[in-house]
Amino acid sequence: DEYFSVLVDDGNLSATYEAITGMPESLRDTSVHYKLSTSAGGYLVVANCYHKDIVNGQNFIFRSMPGNFSVFNWSKDFCILPNEPSAIAYWAGRVYAFDKANMYKIDLNTLAVEDIHEGVGCFGEQSFVITDYGMFFCDANNMYMHDGTRVTPLGNDVLKNSKFDV
Numbered sequence: 001d002e003y004f005s006v007l008v009d010d011g012n013l014s015a016t017y018e019a020i021t022g023m024p025e026s027l028r029d030t031s032v033h034y035k036l037s038t039s040a041g042g043y044l045v046v047a048n049c050y051h052k053d054i055v056n057g058q059n060f061i062f063r064s065m066p067g068n069f070s071v072f073n074w075s076k077d078f079c080i081l082p083n084e085p086s087a088i089a090y091w092a093g094r095v096y097a098f099d100k101a102n103m104y105k106i107d108l109n110t111l112a113v114e115d116i117h118e119g120v121g122c123f124g125e126q127s128f129v130i131t132d133y134g135m136f137f138c139d140a141n142n143m144y145m146h147d148g149t150r151v152t153p154l155g156n157d158v159l160k161n162s163k164f165d166v
Contacts, residue, residue, distance in 0.1 A: 020113040020128055023067055029053070032062050032072045037123060040090035040108050044069035047085040058084045062096060063111060072123055079111040091135045092148050098122035100139065103151070118149050120144055 008018040017025045034046035041095075044064040049057040051074060064070070074113040090096075094114070095106040098121050105115040120130055121139040128137035134147040143155035 011157075023071065024075070027049065027073065027075055030071045030073070032057075032074055034062070036085060036088045038088050038095065039069075039089045040095055041093075042066050043108065045090065045108070046072075046086065047081075047088045047094050061085070061088070061095070061106065063108070068108045076100075077111060079106055079113065086124050087128055087137070089128055089130060089135065095148075096135065098128075098137065098139075105145075117151055 017023070023030060029051070031051075032046060033050040035048040037044055037046045039045075040063075041153060043066060045061060047061045049060050050060060051057050054060065054074065059081050061079040062072050062074050063080065064072050074076075081097060081099065081104060083102065085097045085104075086148055087098040088095065090108075091096075091110070095108055097104040097106060100123075101119060101121040103117040103120050103122070104113050105111065105117075107114050119141075122137045127139070128135060130136075134143050134145050136143070138144065138155070142153045144160065145152045145154050
């Protein structure tokens with residue numbers, strides 16, 4: 001059995017795999033294991049991650065491909081925080097990542113940290129809620145409301161009464 005084929009190169013080129021999918025051909029494993037996530041503007045944003053090719057992935061935030069929550073170009077679409085995040089939320093067009101003592105405001109498109117509120121953190125995923133009035137969250141020191149411009153402590157009276165101070 002012999003087979004042969006004639007191939008004529010007419011010079012026509014088609015788009016590359018990367019141009020079609022947005023993913024480089026060299027990136028074999030496009031999945032990321034994560035503990036925290038939020039849906040944000042057609043993306044899945046994940047934090048506290050693990051990937052076999054990434055060192056200290058627990059401090060990374062990754063953004064999925066648009067409209068494809070299971071595919072991550074982890075070599076390009078990421079942000080590194082100084083500490084391991086404890087919670088992540090999408091509110092008012094921004095991603096908010098919390099650790100135990102800080103809040104990070106992150107631009108969804110560039111994944112750049114726009115602002116850091118030091119001394120204001122969040123316990124975890126069950127310690128915040130987003131409403132029409134703002135984002136409410138709590139840490140070991142207080143309860144807070146973020147209205148889009150500033151963070152306001154709400155628990156001073158509760159904390160004072162819980163210590164039996166009159």
